[in-house]
Amino acid sequence: MKTIDCRKMDCPLPVVTVKRALEEAPGEDLKVLLDDGPPRENVTRFAVNRGFIVDETRMEGGYAILISGAAGETLSINREKNGDTVMLIDSDRLGDGPEELGRLLMKNFINTLVEVSETPDRMLFINTGVLLATEGSEVLEALDKLGNRGVEIASCGVCLDFFDQKKNLRAGTVTNMFSVAESLLKAGSVIRL
Amino acid sequence: MVKDGDFVAVFNNIHRVMKAEKILKEKRLNMLLIPAPRSLKSDCGLAIRYDEADRNAIEGQLREADLEPEEIYRKDGEEFTRIDAQR
Numbered sequence: 001m002k003t004i005d006c007r008k009m010d011c012p013l014p015v016v017t018v019k020r021a022l023e024e025a026p027g028e029d030l031k032v033l034l035d036d037g038p039p040r041e042n043v044t045r046f047a048v049n050r051g052f053i054v055d056e057t058r059m060e061g062g063y064a065i066l067i068s069g070a071a072g073e074t075l076s077i078n079r080e081k082n083g084d085t086v087m088l089i090d091s092d093r094l095g096d097g098p099e100e101l102g103r104l105l106m107k108n109f110i111n112t113l114v115e116v117s118e119t120p121d122r123m124l125f126i127n128t129g130v131l132l133a134t135e136g137s138e139v140l141e142a143l144d145k146l147g148n149r150g151v152e153i154a155s156c157g158v159c160l161d162f163f164d165q166k167k168n169l170r171a172g173t174v175t176n177m178f179s180v181a182e183s184l185l186k187a188g189s190v191i192r193l
Numbered sequence: 194m195v196k197d198g199d200f201v202a203v204f205n206n207i208h209r210v211m212k213a214e215k216i217l218k219e220k221r222l223n224m225l226l227i228p229a230p231r232s233l234k235s236d237c238g239l240a241i242r243y244d245e246a247d248r249n250a251i252e253g254q255l256r257e258a259d260l261e262p263e264e265i266y267r268k269d270g271e272e273f274t275r276i277d278a279q280r
Contacts, residue, residue: 104211104226108239112228114194138225142194 003031006039007062012147014039015046016173019150022052022067029068036062042148050150083188084121089129094193106132109193110139113146120191122152123172124180128163129193130155135168143171156180194227195268200243200276202255202262203229205236213241213260220254223247233266233273252278 004021006014014034021030034040040056040063047054053069093102094109110132113119123146125133132139133155143153153172160166160174184190195201204210214226224243229235241262243251255261256278266273 100211104239107226108228111194111226115228115231141225145194 001029001031003033005033006043007033007035009035009039011038011042012144012153014043015148015150016152018043018046018067019152022050029066032065032067033059034063034065038148040065046148046150083186084183086183086187086190087120087123088126088184088190088192089123089132090126090192092128092131106193107138111142114142119146119149119151121150122154122183122187124154124156124175124183125172126156126159126180128159130159130165130169131163133169133171134160134163134165135170137170140170147172154179194225195230195242197268197270198245199268200245200248201227201230201233201266201268201273202241202243202251203233203235203264203266204239204241205263207237207239209260210237210239210241213255213258213262216258216260217241217251217254220250222251222254224251230273233264235263 002021002025004017006017009017014032018030018032032043034043043065044054044056047065047067051069052067055066055068057064057066091102092106093099094105095102131137133143133153147153154175155169155172157166157174157176160169166174204213210226217224222243224241224247227240227242229238229240233240241251252265261278265276265278267276
């Protein structure tokens with residue numbers, strides 16, 4: 001059984017790390033070391049929602065969480081579908097039309113995703129879409145919440161660089177075009193906003 | 194997006210809520226435009242969220258700008274309690 005140490009990690013990194021480990025070794029039990037508080041709560045909620053059995057043991061400096069049960073048949077990591085649901089966000093606006101309205105709609109859409117029970121597996125931000133994940137964005141709270149539910153958030157590095165926002169990324173990770181291309185090609189469904 | 198104790202001001206017109214957001218942002222007041230919670234009735238589906246600490250300032254600004262919300266609620270546990278704007 002594999003053990004991963006997610007102590008001292010800020011949210012949503014523990015969930016992202018656990019999700020990746022579960023995907024890499026489907027069916028195998030996983031032991032995760034976590035800090036108490038949000039990391040423990042978020043990882044436990046994530047695993048339970050995906051149909052795993054979670055067993056917690058208190059240990060020095062945190063918790064050891066045993067995740068087992070091979071993701072209940074209907075709630076496999078990739079859900080019922082064959083492949084991930086990937087959301088491609090290539091603008092900081094939703095739809096054509098007045099800029100102001102487009103920005104409001106995008107903000108409202110992402111904030112609404114938090115309230116919906118289904119989530120995408122991955123959200124890829126490219127072009128002006130990356131500005132949604134950087135300092136000053138009004139959807140950072142929502143992206144953080146989605147991240148804690150196991151949604152991978154990734155922004156295009158070239159785009160961040162173009163807008164001189166590399167240092168200002170506040171949600172998710174930086175990705176490159178290889179990963180974006182692979183992710184889109186392997187996806188079970190792609191939702192392009 | 195709404196936690197226990199938060200206030201939610203529901204608007205019934207998109208132009209009013211956008212104007213309200215703009216004014217409150219200019220005043221650097223701490224609030225967030227959010228989808229109106231499903232259990233609350235709203236024609237445009239948008240609301241403004243803020244907390245107790247900013248309540249006076251926000252509701253005061255809205256009143257001054259003649260942009261009083263249609264309804265104001267406070268989240269109490271799982272429920273929303275309708276409350277009156279502060280006078």
